[in-house]
Amino acid sequence: MTLALVFLIFGLLGAVMVSMNALLGPKKTNPVKEQPFECGSPPLQKGIPGFVIKFPLVVFLFVLFDIEVAFLFPWALIFREMKGPAFLILLAYAAVLAAGFVYAWRKGAFRWD
Amino acid sequence: MSETLVLLIKIVVVLAWFLVLALLLTWVERKQSAVMQDRIGANRARIFGLRMFGLFQPFADAIKMIFKEDFVPPFADKVLHTLAPFVSFFFVAVAVTTIPFGPTVRIGGTAIDLQVYDGSAGLLFLLAMLSLGVYGILLSGWSSRNRWGLIGGMRGAAQLISYEVGLGLSLVGLIMVYPSLRLSEIVAHQGALFLGFLPRWGVFLQPLGFLVFFITAIAETKRVPFDLPEGESEIIGFYAEYGGLKWGLFMLTDFMEIIVVAALATTLFFGGWQMPWLGPDGLNWPWGGHWKMASWVVVCLQIVSFQVKVAFFCWLQILIRWTYPRIRYDQLMDLGWKLLVPLGLLNILGTGLIMSLK
Numbered sequence: 001m002t003l004a005l006v007f008l009i010f011g012l013l014g015a016v017m018v019s020m021n022a023l024l025g026p027k028k029t030n031p032v033k034e035q036p037f038e039c040g041s042p043p044l045q046k047g048i049p050g051f052v053i054k055f056p057l058v059v060f061l062f063v064l065f066d067i068e069v070a071f072l073f074p075w076a077l078i079f080r081e082m083k084g085p086a087f088l089i090l091l092a093y094a095a096v097l098a099a100g101f102v103y104a105w106r107k108g109a110f111r112w113d
Numbered sequence: 114m115s116e117t118l119v120l121l122i123k124i125v126v127v128l129a130w131f132l133v134l135a136l137l138l139t140w141v142e143r144k145q146s147a148v149m150q151d152r153i154g155a156n157r158a159r160i161f162g163l164r165m166f167g168l169f170q171p172f173a174d175a176i177k178m179i180f181k182e183d184f185v186p187p188f189a190d191k192v193l194h195t196l197a198p199f200v201s202f203f204f205v206a207v208a209v210t211t212i213p214f215g216p217t218v219r220i221g222g223t224a225i226d227l228q229v230y231d232g233s234a235g236l237l238f239l240l241a242m243l244s245l246g247v248y249g250i251l252l253s254g255w256s257s258r259n260r261w262g263l264i265g266g267m268r269g270a271a272q273l274i275s276y277e278v279g280l281g282l283s284l285v286g287l288i289m290v291y292p293s294l295r296l297s298e299i300v301a302h303q304g305a306l307f308l309g310f311l312p313r314w315g316v317f318l319q320p321l322g323f324l325v326f327f328i329t330a331i332a333e334t335k336r337v338p339f340d341l342p343e344g345e346s347e348i349i350g351f352y353a354e355y356g357g358l359k360w361g362l363f364m365l366t367d368f369m370e371i372i373v374v375a376a377l378a379t380t381l382f383f384g385g386w387q388m389p390w391l392g393p394d395g396l397n398w399p400w401g402g403h404w405k406m407a408s409w410v411v412v413c414l415q416i417v418s419f420q421v422k423v424a425f426f427c428w429l430q431i432l433i434r435w436t437y438p439r440i441r442y443d444q445l446m447d448l449g450w451k452l453l454v455p456l457g458l459l460n461i462l463g464t465g466l467i468m469s470l471k
Contacts, residue, residue: 005120014202036260066281069282086465
């Protein structure tokens with residue numbers, strides 16, 4: 001209920017702000033304006049280049065490590081009640097995490113050049 | 114009925130506070146940079162001859178941006194190009210509703226929490242909303258069909274998701290200390306004292322966690338030491354093909370992110386609306402004195418305390434932005450993956466060790 005109302009009001013505000021220019025602004029165009037934004041020279045190629053191969057690697061690393069972080073949150077919530085055993089579980093978990101991290105590092109996943 | 118009315122009023126007040134503070138921060142940023150570079154800064158905008166140190170400048174900027182042309186490049190993807198600024202604005206704006214602004218107040222018999230959305234997983238909700246902001250950047254870069262925009266968008270996405278890992282790790286230690294994901298409960302936990310005189314704030318219990326959190330959070334706002342996705346002095350930027358209020362929305366999102374980061378740092382690590390030694394019936398000095406206060410004075414002091422802390426952290430981020438040069442892309446990724454992620458893990462291990470030995 002609360003969230004629905006929040007999403008509705010904030011969404012309406014965003015929609016109004018996005019469409020304000022279309023309602024209030026002028027509409028005048030010319031061929032030069034319709035060119036892609038460049039450093040003043042006419043563009044040599046049309047369209048956009050493909051993805052650089054490094055970026056998907058970052059995404060894979062993110063998915064791996066962020067899921068592991070997500071698993072840590074419920075563990076942290078009950079840590080105060082379990083204490084000793086929970087810490088041993090963390091050690092095993094962190095060892096797996098560290099092994100993956102060291103492997104990625106050794107393989108050169110964090111080398112940017 | 115009256116509950117819905119109270120909720121509506123709260124949403125409108127939070128929204129007004131958020132937008133006005135974001136607009137004021139654009140003024141603070143210009144004045145702060147002017148002071149640091151020995152310039153005067155924005156001081157021309159005036160209403161009826163009243164200049165007020167250029168305080169009307171942000172409003173003049175807003176009016177100017179509203180009346181700009183709505184220009185979508187003919188080669189761009191029209192729908193996504195329009196959707197991107199909306200997504201970027203919306204998710205950051207929604208995130209602020211989880212922040213507790215003050216304690217529960219009683220007006221005429223009804224208890225009102227000074228917080229819009231007090232979810233049992235409020236912290237996770239906030240983190241999720243902040244990370245959804247990546248879509249705004251990626252969409253704007255992709256839909257512009259401009260190679261500079263695409264490079265900016267890719268850089269932004271890579272940077273945000275890299276620092277997301279460190280941000281998550283830095284908060285796990287905090288959840289271990291204050292076992293709750295409800296932000297109002299985390300603030301309530303920080304009211305007690307520690308070693309007899311220090312308030313039990315997150316920054317005293319989790320200093321390393323705060324360091325990692327603050328650096329990653331600044332990186333998430335994409336401002337100067339980490340502004341590779343935008344690069345104001347280069348042509349690269351995910352909003353290269355934007356103009357008018359759509360561009361303004363990206364800029365506004367930047368300042369709103371500063372406020373969210375400041376409010377989050379305050380709530381999680383600096384006691385939220387808690388003021389040191391201030392109990393519900395007045396000030397209890399650590400050396401034994403007691404000043405009695407009416408409850409409305411206490412509530413006002415606590416609300417002001419939250420605002421002062423948020424203002425301080427906003428100002429600190431603007432100071433950082435005008436002090437440091439931009440770092441290189443490989444330095445950025447090294448800092449995120451090779452330093453902050455191991456430090457975050459170390460913080461969890463250290464916290465676990467100390468807590469299980471105690």
